Amino acid sequence: MDFGYSQEQTHLRKAVREFAEGELAPHTMEWDESQEFPIDAFKKAGKLGFLGPVFPEDLGGAGLSYIDYSILMEELARVDPSVALSVAAHVSLCTNHIYIAGNREQHLKYIPKLASGEWIGCWSLTEPEAGSDAGGTRSMAVRDGDSWVLNGSKTFCTNAHVAQVCVGMAVTDRAASSRGISAFVLEEGTKGLRSGKKENKLGMRCSPTGEIIFSDCRVPDSQMLGKPGEGFVDSLRVLDGGRISIAALSLGLAQGAYEAGLKYAKTRKQFGRPISEFQAIQFKLSDMATQIDAARLMVYRAAWLKDKGESVNRESAMAKLFASEVAVKCADEALQIHGGYGFIKDYPVEKFYRDVKLCTIGEGTSEIQRLVIARQLLKS
Numbered sequence: 001m002d003f004g005y006s007q008e009q010t011h012l013r014k015a016v017r018e019f020a021e022g023e024l025a026p027h028t029m030e031w032d033e034s035q036e037f038p039i040d041a042f043k044k045a046g047k048l049g050f051l052g053p054v055f056p057e058d059l060g061g062a063g064l065s066y067i068d069y070s071i072l073m074e075e076l077a078r079v080d081p082s083v084a085l086s087v088a089a090h091v092s093l094c095t096n097h098i099y100i101a102g103n104r105e106q107h108l109k110y111i112p113k114l115a116s117g118e119w120i121g122c123w124s125l126t127e128p129e130a131g132s133d134a135g136g137t138r139s140m141a142v143r144d145g146d147s148w149v150l151n152g153s154k155t156f157c158t159n160a161h162v163a164q165v166c167v168g169m170a171v172t173d174r175a176a177s178s179r180g181i182s183a184f185v186l187e188e189g190t191k192g193l194r195s196g197k198k199e200n201k202l203g204m205r206c207s208p209t210g211e212i213i214f215s216d217c218r219v220p221d222s223q224m225l226g227k228p229g230e231g232f233v234d235s236l237r238v239l240d241g242g243r244i245s246i247a248a249l250s251l252g253l254a255q256g257a258y259e260a261g262l263k264y265a266k267t268r269k270q271f272g273r274p275i276s277e278f279q280a281i282q283f284k285l286s287d288m289a290t291q292i293d294a295a296r297l298m299v300y301r302a303a304w305l306k307d308k309g310e311s312v313n314r315e316s317a318m319a320k321l322f323a324s325e326v327a328v329k330c331a332d333e334a335l336q337i338h339g340g341y342g343f344i345k346d347y348p349v350e351k352f353y354r355d356v357k358l359c360t361i362g363e364g365t366s367e368i369q370r371l372v373i374a375r376q377l378l379k380s
């Protein structure tokens with residue numbers, strides 16, 4: 001067992017940290033207020049290889065491992081969790097679904113452009129009536145000659161309004177229930193495909209979230225990803241990996257909040273001394289640091305298993321559940337350490353506190369992670 005980072009991983013962390021502190025940190029509050037997607041920073045991330053980390057180099061990816069990808073997500077989220085969320089949807093949902101289920105032609109057509117950031121991707125499973133119960137998808141795709149005609153509407157799709165490529169799920173065989181759901185790769189500009197309402201959110205505000213609408217959206221057979229009826233099963237595989245990225249995002253957010261709390265505790269004086277000298281504050285910091293360390297071990301274990309090609313269903317759900325709940329606690333305690341100053345927008349903890357709640361909801365709520373874990377426990 002080896003708990004150390006390789007030299008390459010240390011370099012990667014340094015490079016992502018430099019990017020996040022240089023290109024994101026000066027603008028995070030401005031983007032949060034305006035809810036503006038930072039397209040230029042996103043494109044720069046693409047040029048640095050951060051938008052195709054886990055894909056092979058012959059497809060334009062960086063050929064990195066899931067441990068490396070976790071380091072990347074952690075460092076982005078430590079500074080700006082909303083940017084990290086858009087990267088997660090782009091990499092581990094949209095591009096990864098194409099990678100997992102697509103054929104060689106689809107790989108060559110989409111992955112290089114997504115990995116370089118030339119195109120931005122989104123992934124649309126959730127519907128207004130099908131959230132946790134995503135198998136209840138209602139959007140339909142009906143066969144017509146050698147095409148499919150899609151109708152329906154999706155909700156809560158990250159990057160919906162900025163994406164050139166959308167992987168969307170629709171029912172192709174109603175009688176087959178969740179085994180009748182198929183995946184399609186759809187391009188911006190396709191007639192009948194559009195983004196709808198953009199949500200006004202509590203947190204993660206510069207990551208656009210909203211509807212994807214299909215109205216008589218006709219696509220050729222070649223736009224189906226995988227075989228008919230395999231879209232939902234493939235989505236579950238995509239989510240197994242995706243949860244590692246949300247767990248790493250949660251970890252980075254927790255780390256950012258902790259560091260902000262630590263820094264403030266050392267400088268803020270009350271009763272004639274820094275508040276870090278009070279045991280109540282020290283205990284908060286100790287608990288945060290300990291929980292973050294435990295979350296980090298779980299995230300890297302899940303990533304390590306994924307890199308070995310093993311099943312990560314249980315471990316990624318555990319990592320996502322634990323890291324997201326640790327992040328919520330850390331954001332709360334970091335704000336508490338700031339007292340009243342934590343409640344105003346001049347300090348980063350205010351934003352962490354708002355952003356963090358998504359971590360226990362997106363890519364499966366904490367309750368759903370517990371169901372996934374229990375299913376695995378009861379199997380044995």
Ligand SMILES: Cc1cc2nc3c(=O)[nH]c(=O)nc-3n(C[C@H](O)[C@H](O)[C@H](O)COP(=O)(O)OP(=O)(O)OC[C@H]3O[C@@H](n4cnc5c(N)ncnc54)[C@H](O)[C@@H]3O)c2cc1C
Pocket residue numbers: 089093123124125126128130131132133155156157158159204209358361362363364365366367368371
């Ligand atoms: C900012 C943001 C970005 C998102 N990005 C994407 C995206 O890119 N693509 C995409 O497809 N989706 C995306 N989602 C959707 C997200 O995955 C769903 O919101 C999530 O899966 C929960 O679904 P829901 O909101 O419909 O809640 P519901 O499923 O209605 O759940 C409501 C409550 O009931 C609980 N619950 C539901 N079923 C059970 C059960 N069986 N047992 C116990 N408790 C249960 C839930 O845990 C929750 O507490 C995003 C959501 C947000 C907020």
